[in-house]
Amino acid sequence: REEAMAEFLQFPSENPSHGRMMPNLGITAEEAKGIVAFLKHMSSIDTNGFPRNFSKMQGAIHGK
Structure with a gap:
């Protein structure tokens, strides 16, 4: 699978998609x-609940 992704990135016209x-x-x-x-590293990061303790930022322009 990783090899197929790398091949697609190198030769996209030889590996057409439907989009x-x-x-x-x-x-x-x-x-x-x-x-x-x-991409493999980023997809392995657990983002459930991220960002933790999120609230409106002090002094935010749109979040008065």
């Missing part, structure tokens, strides 16, 4: 692996 076409950004294999690693 909008992703532009070919010229991403290298190393960059693609780094992006996939970052």
